Amino acid sequence: MKPETRFQILVSVAAIGLSTLTGYAASQPVSNTLASPESFAGIADTAARSAATFTELGKVLTHPRCTNCHPAGDRPHQTDASRLHQPPVTRGPDGHGTETMRCSICHGNANFDPGRMPGHPEWHLAPREMAWEGKTIAEICAQITDPARNGGRKAEDLIHHIGEDTLVGWAWHPGFGRSPAPGTQKEAGALVEAWVKTGAACPVK
Numbered sequence: 054m055k056p057e058t059r060f061q062i063l064v065s066v067a068a069i070g071l072s073t074l075t076g077y078a079a080s081q082p083v084s085n086t087l088a089s090p091e092s093f094a095g096i097a098d099t100a101a102r103s104a105a106t107f108t109e110l111g112k113v114l115t116h117p118r119c120t121n122c123h124p125a126g127d128r129p130h131q132t133d134a135s136r137l138h139q140p141p142v143t144r145g146p147d148g149h150g151t152e153t154m155r156c157s158i159c160h161g162n163a164n165f166d167p168g169r170m171p172g173h174p175e176w177h178l179a180p181r182e183m184a185w186e187g188k189t190i191a192e193i194c195a196q197i198t199d200p201a202r203n204g205g206r207k208a209e210d211l212i213h214h215i216g217e218d219t220l221v222g223w224a225w226h227p228g229f230g231r232s233p234a235p236g237t238q239k240e241a242g243a244l245v246e247a248w249v250k251t252g253a254a255c256p257v258k
């Protein structure tokens with residue numbers, strides 16, 4: 054065997070090894086990406102396809118970047134571990150904190166990375182009836198489609214709210230030390246749109 058041939062064999066063996074490795078990595082559960090609406094096209098039943106699309110969106114809704122601001126109680130949570138907010142702050146009457154502890158005292162108009170401080174001009178807590186912490190994706194879906202608990206929003210309003218609202222968008226640009234919500238905001242918006250267009254059906258459990 055000529056040395057060149059031996060070299061070629063070595064290279065191709067290495068390439069196979071590499072592709073096996075990459076294939077292996079790709080088959081691991083990846084929680085930081087979102088499937089496209091098209092990937093559910095194989096589900097013939099429209100309601101089932103709709104529900105499956107919402108379940109995919111659920112990866113975003115149940116992510117700490119969202120649930121930290123949609124907590125069960127009156128206190129926001131922090132970090133990827135969703136520990137209770139330090140210092141202790143509460144929602145207050147308007148979600149912007151109590152009179153003496155307004156969110157805007159610390160949270161500015163934009164992230165301030167040297168202080169690990171997240172920021173946005175409208176930084177405040179989601180209303181109590183919009184709490185997602187500790188809920189299943191089916192429960193969140195039921196609540197999000199219930200006008201009594203969703204601020205009177207129609208399902209189609211969520212296409213814009215999730216796909217374009219800048220406070221929601223913060224979750225994909227959360228600043229230093231925080232993992233962003235899965236996929237992109239645009240991809241999440243596309244899932245909401247596909248869900249609405251197929252009848253906004255909720256997963257059973």
Ligand code: HEC
Nearest residue numbers: 118121122129130131132142143149150155156159177178
């Ligand atoms: C006294 C200062 C202070 C006040 C007031 C304050 N925060 Fe914070 N908040 C912080 C700091 C500091 C962090 C970052 C902590 C970290 O990530 O280590 C933070 C982080 C957060 C996070 C975490 C984001 C994430 O996903 O990691 C949320 C949510 C939050 N604050 C909501 C609020 C809300 C809502 C209010 C008003 C009701 C509020 N904060 C008032 C200091 C404050």
Ligand code: HEC
Nearest residue numbers: 118119122176177178179183197202203204206221224234
């Ligand atoms: C800094 C706090 C904060 C963060 C972070 C946040 N939200 Fe919210 N969210 C709010 C507030 C405040 C409201 C109420 C706004 C309103 O009704 O106009 C809200 C309302 C909503 C609603 C409407 C709820 C309903 O039942 O109709 C949706 C949907 C929503 N947020 C999605 C998200 C998603 C998705 C994420 C993460 C990608 C997220 N939010 C992250 C504060 C936050």
